[in-house]
Structure formats: structure tokens, C-alpha cells
Amino acid sequence: MQRIFLIALAAFIFVVVATIGRVYMVDNNGGMATNAGSVKLGGPFSLVDHTGKAVTDEDYRGKYMMIYFGYTYCPDVCPTSLSLMADALELLTPDQLDKVVPIFITVDPERDTPEALSTYVTHFHDKMVGLSGTIEQTKQVARAYRAFYQKVGEDGSDEYLMDHSSTTYVIGPDGKYATHFGHATPGDAMAKRLAEIL
Ligand code: NI
Numbered sequence: 001m002q003r004i005f006l007i008a009l010a011a012f013i014f015v016v017v018a019t020i021g022r023v024y025m026v027d028n029n030g031g032m033a034t035n036a037g038s039v040k041l042g043g044p045f046s047l048v049d050h051t052g053k054a055v056t057d058e059d060y061r062g063k064y065m066m067i068y069f070g071y072t073y074c075p076d077v078c079p080t081s082l083s084l085m086a087d088a089l090e091l092l093t094p095d096q097l098d099k100v101v102p103i104f105i106t107v108d109p110e111r112d113t114p115e116a117l118s119t120y121v122t123h124f125h126d127k128m129v130g131l132s133g134t135i136e137q138t139k140q141v142a143r144a145y146r147a148f149y150q151k152v153g154e155d156g157s158d159e160y161l162m163d164h165s166s167t168t169y170v171i172g173p174d175g176k177y178a179t180h181f182g183h184a185t186p187g188d189a190m191a192k193r194l195a196e197i198l
Pocket residue numbers: 070071074075076077078079164
């Protein structure tokens with residue numbers, strides 16, 4: 001009886017610690033940043049775009065990269081976020097829109113091939129670029145942006161979910177962090193902020 005209690009207690013503590021850890025990470029990424037000086041996000045990456053072309057961050061110099069990490073099997077968080085991003089893009093003037101490259105980086109490269117990404121991203125916006133890499137490249141780029149993700153489901157099964165943070169990062173034409181938007185930031189709020197910095 002006592003043993004069952006200890007196991008239950010251990011499980012409870014694990015859940016509490018895991019929850020605090022996640023809340024902390026999400027909070028770390030969330031919200032709209034106003035103080036860019038204190039945040040160091042972004043960095044070089046080497047990935048493949050949805051047309052199958054190898055690209056690096058340097059290919060997007062001169063443009064504002066609007067980056068979101070997610071995966072195409074995502075039931076609702078990614079579709080919501082990408083729709084909001086598309087809403088923001090629609091509110092920009094043609095000149096402003098021309099300066100922006102919306103980028104979706106998959107955290108599930110095992111299922112998200114360039115072909116799968118191609119169908120997915122163009123559904124949201126015709127300017128949207130879908131990037132994927134090896135598992136190692138994905139880890140590296142996510143780490144640079146402090147994006148969190150974790151596979152949730154049975155080992156060896158194809159039916160799994162990816163737990164992931166939901167932040168939209170904006171990187172300036174110089175490759176340096178410009179701002180970021182927390183989860184569910186409305187399209188008009190994003191467009192307003194973008195118009196200030198573009
Ligand atoms: Ni998602």
C-alpha cells in the first residue's frame with residue numbers, strides 16, 4: 001500500500017515539475033517583445049525548402065524572415081498560427097509584403113517532406129516557404145530560436161503528435177532578431193507592429 005502511494009507521489013511530482021518547466025519555457029517565448037536588446041534569438045541554419053532546394057539563412061538576407069516552427073500533422077495550433085500570420089500578411093501594403101518572407105520550419109522532418117510542406121504552406125499563403133532538415137539540423141535551428149518541441153506518442157508508431165512552442169519570430173534583413181509574437185497574436189496586431197519596423 002505504501003509503495004503504491006510512493007509511486008503515485010513520484011508521478012505527481014514528475015507532472016508538477018514537467019508542467020512548471022513547460023510553462024516557464026512557453027512564457028520565455030510568449031508575449032510580444034518590446035526590448036530586443038535583452039533577447040538573443042536566431043542564428044544560422046542550413047535546411048531544404050519546399051521545392052527541394054538547399055537553403056541557408058543567408059539566402060533570405062535583405063528580407064524580413066517571419067519564422068514559425070510547427071508540423072503539418074498539427075491538429076490546431078499550427079493551422080491557427082499560420083492563418084493569423086496570413087491575416088497579417090494580407091493587411092500589409094504590397095511594398096511592405098515584398099520585404100517579408102513567411103517561413104514555416106517543420107519540427108517533424110520524419111513525416112514533413114518537402115512535397116508535404118509544399119502543399120501545406122501554399123494553402124496558407126502563396127509567399128510562404130516550408131523548410132525542413134535532418135533531425136540534427138532541426139534540433140540546431142530550434143535551439144537557436146529557443147523553440148521547444150517534443151514527440152508525444154508510442155515509440156515506433158507513426159501516429160504521434162509533436163508538442164511544440166508557438167511563437168512567430170521576426171528576423172531583420174541583417175539577419176538579426178527584430179521582434180517576436182506570442183501564440184495567438186491577432187493578425188491586425190502583427191501587421192501593425194510589422195508596419196512599424198518594415
Ligand atoms: Ni502545431
